[in-house]
Amino acid sequence: MFTIGQVAKEVGLNIGAVRFYESRGLLEPAARDEHNNRLYTNQEIKWLIFIKCLRETGMSVQEIKKYRNLVNVGTSTLPERIELIQNQKQKLLDEIEEKKSQLIHLDNKLERYFRGENY
Amino acid sequence: MFTIGQVAKEVGLNIGAVRFYESRGLLEPAARDEHNNRLYTNQEIKWLIFIKCLRETGMSVQEIKKYRNLVNVGTSTLPERIELIQNQKQKLLDEIEEKKSQLIHLDNKLERYFRGENY
DNA sequence: CTTTGACCTACACTTAGTGTAGCATAGTAC
């Protein structure tokens, strides 16, 4: 069993973030030792790494919570999980396109301002 | 002179957003009519459109405030304004790269989970 | 015996607005 400090360091998260994920239901309420300090198993560390991975793709905490609930139900929910992932992928693709068009904004529209106008 | 509702509609912003920009110093405190309602000139509408444009490129309100301050100082600050814009452009480029690598996260790392592991 | 380090809870703060409550005012319909 590991303390929250060890877990946070291992996973690469802020201690506060780990507690935050617990408060949002992404993690089960942690077991506690005799001093009320949180204790984590290897299993929970793995799940936390997975959460971090999903967060790094930009998936919201709420979506990850949904994902977590599906995992809890069992393998029958695999199609729905795949859908969540695919949605996230589409969201990323959309965001990339948006950023690219913002870039064109900067390259065109703003340079027009620089050449002819006041701002 | 135009009311805040007209301006918001014209520019394509929420009325609250216009007031918010004023509260953050992006806009000078608006002139008021005899009922304390805000009044805007064509000039101010143009500036607001420009603000919107910068916001659409993802520039923060704080950065736009800096930009505004530079405009107020005069044309001597053109190099600094160009620097702000270039910084913003670089930030966008970085974000696009980040999103792309998040996409690879989804395509590789997560599909590995789907094939072999539990989540 | 006291200090250091790790943990606890609860709360405030951040961004860029949006939404709401409670108010005033003006124009229109009856």
Next chain:
DNA sequence: GTACTATGCTACACTAAGTGTAGGTCAAAG
């Protein structure tokens, strides 16, 4: 004259995903 609707005002609460801080507990180390 009055009711309704639209528009505006201020001030406040709320959002996401944490981070940072205050104030407290506990054990080990010097």
